[in-house]
Amino acid sequence: xxxxxxxxxxxxxxxxxxxxxxxxxxxxxxxxxxxxxxxxxxxxxxxxxxxxxxxxxxxxxxxxxxxxxxxxxxxxxxxxxxxxxxxxxxxxxxxxxxxxxxxxxxxxxxxxxxxxxxxxxxxxxxxxxxxxxxxxxxxxxxxxxxxxxxxxxxxxxxxxxxxxxxxxxxxxxxxxxxxxxxxxxxxxxxxxxxxxxxxxxxxxxxxxxxxxxxxxxxxxxxxxxxxxxxxxxxxxxxxxxxxxxxxxxxxxxxxxxxxxxxxxxxxxxxxxxxxxxxxxxxxxxxxxxxxxxxxxxxxxxxxxxxxxxxxxxxxxxxxxxxxxxxxxxxxxxxxxxxxxxxxxxxxxxxxxxxxxxxxxxxxxxxxxxx
Numbered sequence: 001x002x003x004x005x006x007x008x009x010x011x012x013x014x015x016x017x018x019x020x021x022x023x024x025x026x027x028x029x030x031x032x033x034x035x036x037x038x039x040x041x042x043x044x045x046x047x048x049x050x051x052x053x054x055x056x057x058x059x060x061x062x063x064x065x066x067x068x069x070x071x072x073x074x075x076x077x078x079x080x081x082x083x084x085x086x087x088x089x090x091x092x093x094x095x096x097x098x099x100x101x102x103x104x105x106x107x108x109x110x111x112x113x114x115x116x117x118x119x120x121x122x123x124x125x126x127x128x129x130x131x132x133x134x135x136x137x138x139x140x141x142x143x144x145x146x147x148x149x150x151x152x153x154x155x156x157x158x159x160x161x162x163x164x165x166x167x168x169x170x171x172x173x174x175x176x177x178x179x180x181x182x183x184x185x186x187x188x189x190x191x192x193x194x195x196x197x198x199x200x201x202x203x204x205x206x207x208x209x210x211x212x213x214x215x216x217x218x219x220x221x222x223x224x225x226x227x228x229x230x231x232x233x234x235x236x237x238x239x240x241x242x243x244x245x246x247x248x249x250x251x252x253x254x255x256x257x258x259x260x261x262x263x264x265x266x267x268x269x270x271x272x273x274x275x276x277x278x279x280x281x282x283x284x285x286x287x288x289x290x291x292x293x294x295x296x297x298x299x300x301x302x303x304x305x306x307x308x309x310x311x312x313x314x315x316x317x318x319x320x321x322x323x324x325x326x327x328x329x330x331x332x333x334x335x336x337x338x339x340x341x342x343x344x345x346x347x348x349x350x351x352x353x354x355x356x357x358x359x360x361x362x363x364x365x366x367x368x369x370x
Contacts, residue, residue, distance in 0.1 A: 001112065001308045002337045003043060007071040010062040012038040013365030021339070022358035025332060028341045029370070030362035036341045039362065040116065040312045043339065046072045046082045047114035047310060049095060049105040057086045057093055074112055076307060082112075106149065110142045113301045113309035117316050121290040125277050129267035136268055139297050140201050143304045147197050154190040158259050161187055165257040184246060191262045192238045195229040198263065199238075202227040208296035215295070215334075216288055216327045223277075223289060226269040230261075287319065291328060298335065311338040317351070318343065325351070 002023050008014035013035035030036035037053070041060065044052045054060055061068050070084045083096045095102040102108055123131040141148040161183040168176050202225050213223045227233075232241040245261045246253075253260050270277040272285055281289070301309045317325050317340075329351045332338055359370035 001074060001076040001310070003072060003310055003339075004075050005071075005073040006039065006042060007069070008038075008042055009069040010065040011042055011068040011070060012060055012062060014038055014042075014367075015062060015365060017365065017367045019360060019367055021337070021360075022356060023337050024354065025357040026337070026339045026360060027353070027357060028339060028360045028362060029344060030341075031343060034362050035365040036362040037314055038365075039360075040314050040339060040341060042070045043072070043310060043312060044114060044116060045070055045084055046074075047108070047112045049084065049093070049108050052116060052118070058088050058091070061086065061088050074310075080112075106145065106152070109148060110145060110305065113142045113305055113307055114312065115294055115298045115301070115309050116312040116314065117291060117294045118314045119316065119319060121294070122286065124293060125270055125281070125286045125289050129265075132268040132270075133264075133266065135293070136198065136201070139205075139300065140197055142301055142309075144197065147194070150190055150193050150197070154187075154194060154262075154264070157183060157186045157190055158262070158264060162257070162259055165253060165259070168254060169257040187259070187262060188239060188242045188246070191264075192242055194263045195238045195242075195266075196235045198227055198266070199229075199233060199235055202268070205296060205300055208300045209292055212295040212299070212331075213288065213292040215331050216292060216324060221272050221285070223292065224271045226271065227266070229263065229266060284321065284324070288324060291316070291324075295331065308336055311335050313338065313340045315341050315343070 003021055005021070006017075006019045008017045008019075011017075017035075017039075019039065028036045028039055038060075041051055041053050044050075045060075051057070051060060066088045068086050070082075072082045074080045074082065081098055084093065085095075086093045095105075095108065097108070097111070124135045125132075137147075137151060141151065161180065164176055164180050164183060167173065168180065206225055209223050209225060213221065229238055230241050230245055232238060242261065249260045270281075270289060272281055272289065275281070277286060277289055298309050298311055301307070317328075320328065332340075333352065361368045361370055
């Protein structure tokens with residue numbers, strides 16, 4: 001799967017940019033604040049219907065304008081044309097695929113799988129459990145529409161149950177307990193399925209992270225990801241453990257009006273040579289692990305979906321020492337098409353550039369080719 005063409009109108013600094021890409025590596029060069037990262041953001045939009053930078057679509061609209069358009073052509077076995085339009089006046093986003101309107105983001109996610117490496121990836125290994133859950137959930141959701149729908153249903157259940165817990169706390173209305181029991185059953189049903197998906201995923205994904213880490217560090221270190229639900233790794237026992245924990249914490253949930261049990265509170269633990277990375281890993285080990293996770297995500301999605309994901313790297317090489325940068329540059333040969341933003345090439349002589357790669361320069365939202 002290759003992204004052939006991208007057209008941006010009123011998208012941040014890009015008033016009217018048309019960009020053609022190579023099927024190999026695409027180096028996007030530009031100073032800070034010139035619009036190079038906006039190109040990656042637009043690519044991310046067409047794959048996920050949202051930004052990886054901004055919390056609001058409005059932030060991506062060019063100054064003094066009231067809408068933006070993103071048009072793209074992605075070639076797989078067939079040619080796919082995607083158009084995404086956001087109107088700031090109505091705060092409405094419209095998406096079409098091959099001239100047919102798409103009304104749900106879930107219908108797009110996984111169609112054009114995407115992997116992105118950014119400077120904020122440090123949160124995956126060093127941040128809060130929510131950062132690791134978000135990363136893992138994003139991979140499984142692109143690979144499985146069933147899992148994505150489970151997550152959406154589970155989030156809805158959490159909101160409903162939380163609202164009931166608050167009402168019970170405020171009113172002490174005994175009639176609400178029957179409703180709570182119904183939502184608790186749904187919580188266990190949906191939550192247990194999420195846990196089972198995660199257990200299966202981690203078991204399989206450990207093979208990918210091991211291979212990808214080895215590509216960068218040879219056999220010097222061995223990574224592993226661990227996940228359990230309340231110390232349970234047996235899929236057949238997840239529901240019973242879930243129910244047991246809910247019963248144990250029932251009074252606390254009622255007193256605090258909070259959902260205290262479920263996969264929304266789980267964590268994924270990363271290890272290198274049996275040492276927990278977050279507590280004992282060096283800065284270099286954390287960075288290597290983060291990048292290996294993203295390469296693992298790429299090859300996992302490629303195998304599961306039978307499609308080659310779009311691969312983005314946003315100003316990452318400047319953070320790496322020359323050894324890791326060289327290894328990762330070599331690894332990009334196994335990726336195929338990729339999009340890499342850089343400030344310039346002056347300090348990146350270790351990058352492997354071929355005649356088939358493309359250099360795209362960006363200055364104040366204007367695009368040219370070297």
